[in-house]
Every structure is written in C-alpha cells, then in structure tokens.
Amino acid sequence: MSSFTAITGDDHSAIDAALGFYYQSLYGLLAVVKAVEDDAAVCLERLDDVEIALNGQSLLVQLKHSLSKKPAGVSLASVALWKTLRAWIDVLPKLSLDDTRFQLVTVAPLPPGSVLAPLLDEKSSRTDLLKRLEAEAKRVVDEHATAKASGRNPLPHVERLPGCSAFLALPEATREKLLSRATIQPAAHDINKIQLDITNALTNFPPDQREAISQRLTEWWDLQIVYSFCGRRERFITRLEVLQRLLEMAGELARDELLADFQFEFPPDDHSPPSMIATQLQLVDCTKSEIQSAQQEEWKARSQRHKWMTERMDMAVRIDRYDKYLVQEWRYRYAPMAEQHQSAAEEKRRAAGLEIFRWSFIQAHREVDPFAKNWNSSYYVRGSYQVLAVEQSVGWHPDYLALLKGSA
Template identity: 45%
Template structure:
C-alpha cells in the first residue's frame, strides 16, 4: 500500500500496482515449484511456499529520499494493527510477517532487529510497549484537558499491541521481518527482467513487459473471482516457457486480444466518416473503433520490438488491399445504375465483410497468428488512410477531406 498522506488517486493506484509488481517479482524469484501468491488476501501480498505462509505489508513512496522508519512511524503501527487483527485466523508457527518498505530503517533503531531472524526481539517488544503506552497516555491527557486528541494515525495499532499478552507480543515479533530500502515501482520492471535468467539478456525486457501484461490480467481475474485467488509458480513458469517459445520460433503474439481500448480514446475522424457514408449502425462503428485501436497498437508494438516488421506489415497490407479490391470492383460495377441508397447498402455489406468474413478467408500475417482483430483493425487503419473504402464512390465523396 502507498504510504503517502495524500488522498489523490495517483498515489493510491501506484500503491496497489506496487503490490502486483512485488507479487510477480517474488514469484519469479522463487526456486521451488509449489509456490503461489495472492494479492489482497490475508495481507497486501500473501505467499504460500514450502508449507509456510508469508504475509507482506507494503509501504511504497516515490519520494527520492523517504523518511526512515522509526519506532513511532505510523506505517509501522498500521502494519502491526493489520497483523494483530488476523492473528486468530493463522497458525503462528507456520506464518512469517514482512514489512516491506522503500524507506530505510533508522540507523541504530531497535527495529533493526527485524532484519535478522535470529536477533533477540525482547528489546524491541519493550520499546514498542513504551511507545504504545506513551501514545495512549498522551491521548488520555488530551481528552481530560479537552484538547484535540493526538496520534490518531497510530492509536489503533498501539492499543491492539497493548491488548496482547506479553507472550503473544514476543511470539508475533519473532515471526516478523523487514525488507527495508526495497525498489520503488519505477524500477520493478527492470528488476523482474533481470530475474529471467533463462532468457537471453537482449530479450529479457521484451519478455518482462509481456509477462507483466499477462500477470496484470491474472491479478484482475483473481480479484474479480474469474480465476482462483492464488496464482501459482507453475502457471508463471508455463507462460514464461510460452514466451520463450515465441522468441525461439519467431512467432508473433496477439498482445491486445483481451485488452479494451481506453474509455477516452478518440478514433480518427476518417474512420467515422467512412462508415457514415454507408449508413453504418452504432454497432458497426463500435466494432470498428475497438478493432482499429487493437490493430494500431499491435502494429506499433511489433515495429518497436522488431524494426524489420515494418516491411512485413506493409507487404501484408498489400494482401489485404488486394482482397478488398476484388470485392470493391464487383460492387462498383453493380452500382453503376443503382440509386444512392442501394450504393450505401452495398458498401455497408463490404464493411461488414471486412469484419465478419475477411479474418476467416484471408491468410494470417504469419502462420499461427489467428487473432481476428488484426485483419479487422488493419482494414480500419487502411480506411483512415483512404487506401480502402466502403462506399463504391468513397474517394470522390471524401475528396473535400483531403
């Protein structure tokens, strides 16, 4: 979770996305095969591995030099409150608690004991008790004097800690760890890429980017109940293997097949103009916008990752235009003696052919690439450039838009 005090959506969203990155990085780094992670389960991130349950509380900030964690830090006490609340649902001997923060632990602080599993926790327990008692006492004094109550961001954790028995406090902290000075979110993708040691260094960034896109979908599906909550290392390894296979066989991947275009996406006006010439319905326009966005993003992705793809895309556009031309020539001949309404109707049929029939009758750009959005959307890209059109007289009718 974000540790910023701002209520703006940006830090909160980054804090949640940091959980996703951290979970992926944690699972990639595992050496065993039976690990699995979940987000927003018992904690920000929960890892099950080798019979152990590891719960991670994440404190993220993009501040270049975040304040060091001390015995009085609100993030520490909020973390303790979360852990104490879930204690009744846990087997403590099988659970480890981690406070993960991009900030450092204050030098010389008793909290440094949490960085060493074998370190004596008793001095830390005593320091936390003293701090909790101070917080509670200062609030009680303020209440008696009818002053504003201090420490509202820590008091719940302090009271919860004091409510534990001495043995329970010590046992909890014996299972607690810190990972301080952790990487911020803007460095996580690169860190994940470097963990992909089975992949050639030149390919790691590209594979990491595609892996993160797959991971994001799995996280969303797990939160929506569309898949099991825990994502296993086996699933992750299987997908990484598929990505390696794509590289080795130079296959193209359908990166945008399950993606939705942004809600604020505004298509080129020529797309809507071409469809309006044939009285396209709202569903025709909606499909065209969706597929054009996907195809345009895919074309850009391929060219950015493989500059040589530009020539292959241009060559395939020629194939698409040739198939369209065969259909369009027939329509032009048929429409010579027809009224405008009939011309529009024939053109609408050509538009719908590009969406419904072309993906099943025209060969894919490469063998094995079967995603229909590329052909559908590429026709819309070509229509925006007026290299294809739907109305039999589209060039003349659009001449004023040159």
C-alpha cells in the first residue's frame, strides 16, 4: 500500500474522515490476519467501528486515529474517551454484555501513571477508576447545568456532556460491568504503518513474498468491505475466507513467470529517446554505436516496466525496490572510481567513467541478482541503468552531477 501524507489543520475534515474509515478497514484486516481462532470474523460499521467475533463472543473496537506527530495523551478528560463510552452505551440494548468485550484503540499515548492504566489489563481492578469516572462525569454534568442556568455562553464540556450523561444514567451495576469488560490499546500505529503490520503478520510466507501478498490481499479486502456494505456478500468477513485467498495468492506467485516481452522487439521508427542518455554517455566518450544500443535497451526496459505495472498492482513496488538495488551496486563501483580519479587528467577521468558504463552494459546483468528468480534476459538490467541515468540517479563521468547541472 502507498504511504500517506500527514494531515494538517488546514485540510478538510472530509479527508480526516476518509482516512479514519480506511484505517478501520486496515485494522479489521490486521485483526483477522493475526487471529488464530478458526471462527474469527470481522465486520465494519455495525455495532462499532470494528466488530471482531471470536469463540462465540464479540469484541467491539472504537478506533481513534490521528496523523499528528505528537497526539495528546489519553486522560480522564479526553473527549475521545467519553465519546467512546457513549458509543458503547448506545449499543448495549442490542447485545449481551456477558458475551461482549470492548476496546478503545488510539494512536495517542497513555501518560505514565495515568488513572486509566487499569484498562491496559483485563484482570486489573477497576474499582478506583469507576469512582473517578463517576466523579468526572458528575462534574461535567453539573458545571454544564450551572453555566446553562446562568446564561453563560459558550457552554462548557459540550463534546463530553452526552457521554458523561449517558454514563451516569446507567445503573451502577451496569457501569461496573461495562468497565470490567473494557480495555484500551494506546500508541497504536497510524495508517502510515499499519500496512507494514499486516505484511509482517504474514509469517507463513517467505519474507520476499510478504509485501506483494500483503498488497494483493489488501486490494481483495477493500473490495469485500465495499461488497459487505452493498449487500453483495455477508457483513462479516471470516478468517477462513482470508486464509483461502492467501493460499490462492501464494499459488499465483509460485506460478508467476515473468516473460521477456521485449527481448526481440525494437523501438518504433518514430521513437525519440530521452536526450539525457546521449548527454551522459558523451561525457565519457562513448561511441555512436554504444549510444544507439543504450537508447535501444532503455526503450526495452521502460516498455517492460510499463507493461508489468499496467498488468499487476504489486509491480511498482518491486520495480522501485530493484532500482534501488541497482543504484547500490553501481555506487559500489562508481564511488571508489570517482575518488581515485579526483585529481586525474580529464582524459583519464573520462576513460574511468567509460569503464563504469561498460560494466553496467556488458557485465552487470551477469553479476547482480536478477529481477526475479526465473528472469535471465539482459536487457532489463542494461536498460534500467539507462532509465536511472536519465533520472541522474546514476552516471558515468566522475563529475556527472556537476557537469549536468541545469540539464533536463
């Protein structure tokens, strides 16, 4: 999955809402991937943000997402806490409290020594916390009522009032039981990191396949979520469904054989190669035939990339990762060369750079790891180095960046 740009206060709230909902979807997927119970199932936006069914019981999860670099810690006075309690109280008539657990998952931290610390452990006593919650709720309700009676404006505690009022309206035994079945998970990963959590949870698959499988699984999951809202499938998505899809994808990857679609192809007559190819190669006195060959291989590699990315969603990540690997292999040879020829005559500097180019064109495809296990065509490595040269991520002359400054 792609990374997300941090939301600022100037952005529309609709963006926050959209990211918050997609975070719910990804959290649901993570929950079902990590589950070990065969009957595990997940549903979004039914009784809560995420509803997880396990062993005949339900876990209702309230998610509080933020992309703030330093979200405020959760406290007794947090609006998120009281909105969560209100949401749980509202659904109590629709469920069996004995068969339901509740969890607040937030990216915000829980400060050391917090009075909410008992919520970190299901077995911890909630006696003192219950008294503190009741006292805080009563304070909020009383201060709001006093301000309203005196005509003060704006009224205090407007956002927390519904939750506090609902909490106090519960029978004391119900308040106690609800709290005993509630937990909190602070400092949860935000939407930028949760995709990696899903990838890392796929421990039954080889490490080099997990990212591709995670992306494909997420695409399938997104569609299932939409179908669940449209009535095209059951509301709950089961762990067994996810396991079946994972097995199918693993089989697809195992059968995945990349074809060298452009090995015997040539650029069309009207093809205009990027001028940077020749510009870079002329800096190291390449021959005309070498420049022409480099332009041809660049076209092949670029065409292959386009075909792969058009046909498969996971290829963009694989291509980018392999590009970085090629740059690394180039740098291992280029950096010592540039350092050794720092004070050499220009003729020798050009000759040394020419050797780096010829390595990339003649030897590299035999020395670097292939793009895929079954891949053995040379044009992808040759051409990819030219694609990278066009971007100036690699170069041949020891001072290519300085010499190309201002060139496009």
